[in-house]
Amino acid sequence: MEKMLTGIRSTGTPHLGNILGVIIPSIYMANKNKKHSSFIFIADLHSMVQIDNIKTIQNNTYQIAAAWLAFGLNTDNCLFYRQSDVSLVTELAWYFSCFYPYQRLTLAHAFKKKEIEDKGKISVGLFAYPILMAADILLYNAKIIPVGKDQLQHIEIARRIANYFNKKIGEKLFVLPNAFLQKQNMFVIGTDGKKMSKSQKNYINIFSSDEILKKQIMSIRTDSKSVKENKDPVTDNIISLYSLIATVNEIDMMKKRYIKGGYGYHEAKIALYEYIIHKFSLERKRFFSFMKNKSLLDHILALGAKKAKRIAYERLNYIRKHLKLNSII
Known part of the structure; x- marks a missing residue:
């Protein structure tokens, strides 16, 4: 064995x-x-x-x-x-x-x-x-x-x-x-596009408070394109992270919004934040319970x-x- x-x-x-x-x-x-x-x-x-x-x-x-x-x-x-x-x-x-x-x-x-x-x-x-x-x-x-x-x-x-x-x-x-x-x-990329690491301070801690977690996600580095402009989903850090946890259909939907335009990075970050809160809600609850x-x-x-x-x-x-x-x- x-x-x-x-x-x-x-x-x-x-x-x-x-x-x-x-x-x-x-x-x-x-x-x-x-x-x-x-x-x-x-x-x-x-x-x-x-x-x-x-x-x-x-x-x-x-x-x-x-x-x-x-x-x-x-x-x-x-x-x-x-x-x-x-x-x-x-x-x-x-x-x-x-x-x-x-x-x-x-x-x-x-x-x-x-x-x-x-x-x-x-x-x-x-x-x-x-x-x-x-x-x-x-x-x-x-x-x-x-x-x-x-x-x-x-x-x-x-x-x-x-x-x-x-x-x-x-x-x-x-x-x-x-x-x-x-x-x-x-x-797994960090908020700056490099490998996620505590030493680089570019990490996302899903066990943070809602406020700190949101702050970490909002700090994800993007280019300077406006809401109206279409965006490249291949090189985007937000989609890279979203793709690791979302379903195929959800990933495809966000990519289409990027390509079409009228979808800002702020909105994409909020979507990622809400998805993490939802996806890991049970694990977060368990973690806080154990820590008590x-x-x-x-x-x-x-x-x-x-x-x-x-x-x-x-x-x-x-x-x-x-x-x-x-x-x-």
């Missing part, structure tokens, strides 16, 4: 790009998979290389958990947990760091980018980030890893580590993970961690045995 695993860093409320590109496809996979063959964790330990405020990470964790649950993640079928609640993963990361070549790790994209931008602020955690990610995956022998293109190198590092240990020990101790790139919704009941979120994540710990404990003892170390008591 092939296991699927995906991690989400605690960097804030998932935006529309995260929802369409990661959350919805991953939930679909998890809910249709066999029981306990899917692992979805909130990577709060990874987030510490980016955020140094623990309370912020904690609140972000709640927002992420609430968002995934709001979109219908079935926690009876998968393991949904907080990364720091299964600390055994850090022990495995240490074993990997003792064997993986330093020079290879200096080639990691995130490290090289930070080295160029601000070498003085590179932490050991940022440098070793791919090692912990490899441990997240290999601890559970996960095979299918849904990722974006920017994470492909990290999966390759995990594969190299798995190969190294398999050859060193002389048996298939670790399954080689495969990156799973979602064919649809891999690139953080003890329930803690309970759900703790149950997932308990299941994950059982598997991690057995796996780590098996790995320890092959490294000639004593078992965990």
